[in-house]
Amino acid sequence: MNSSxxxxxxxLITKDNIVIDIGTDHAYLPIYLITKLGFNKIIATDISQNVLKQAIANIQKYHLEGKIKIYCTDGLKNINEKYDTIVIAGMGTNTIKNILSNGSLCKEIILQSNNELPNLRLFMQDFGYKIIKEEVVLEKGKYYVIIKYHEGKEKLSYEDIYFGKHRNKEYLTYLFNKKSKEYSLNKRNDLKIYLEKLERFIEKIPD
Ligand SMILES: C[S@@+](CC[C@H](N)C(=O)[O-])C[C@H]1O[C@@H](n2cnc3c(N)ncnc32)[C@H](O)[C@@H]1O
Known part of the structure; x- marks a missing residue:
């Protein structure tokens, strides 16, 4: 597993927390947490029985059957175990919202959504979670935003909601260029305001 x-x-996960990795796919995250970071117990779930066959094979390869518990389920449904951190990565914002709205939550949540980040940030604010940290990763030419949440209240600004709290200048410049293209095709006023604010925001970030 060589994924940045x-x-x-x-x-971003608090050390030694019991983690539930929802939509674990190949179980790469649980295996990495145990073999490289010394975590002790991970719950790994996926909605697809088929996908879990590969996860189980990987877990067996590393002899981690005693440390990674697998469930085939939709999100957090039917999980009657204690966990300290929920991880949901590689899914869309709507799926993430559905999963979090239908399960028992915990103090720490780490999210990596593939789309609609402003929508996700607003949902989490209303849901009673505050951003502890945001990080941007560039992998195989694609940007990923990872957000660490803890239970708590916060009032996000326009910039927090639309640009994030990470201050990654390269990613924000990529966003600016993407939205500029959108604006050249459709001269919407909200896009104009977005671009003006984003330009000022980027200027203030040191190189
Ligand atoms: C693109 S993969 C991401 C895998 C991994 N989390 C990662 O970030 O690399 C999405 C995985 O989520 C699973 N999935 C989709 N909806 C789900 C749900 N409601 N509950 C649990 N797993 C789900 C899919 O079967 C798939 O294995």
């Missing part, structure tokens, strides 16, 4: 995205997600 997975490694960054792992680095």
């Amino acid at each position: 995205r997975i490694q960054k997600i792992a680095s």
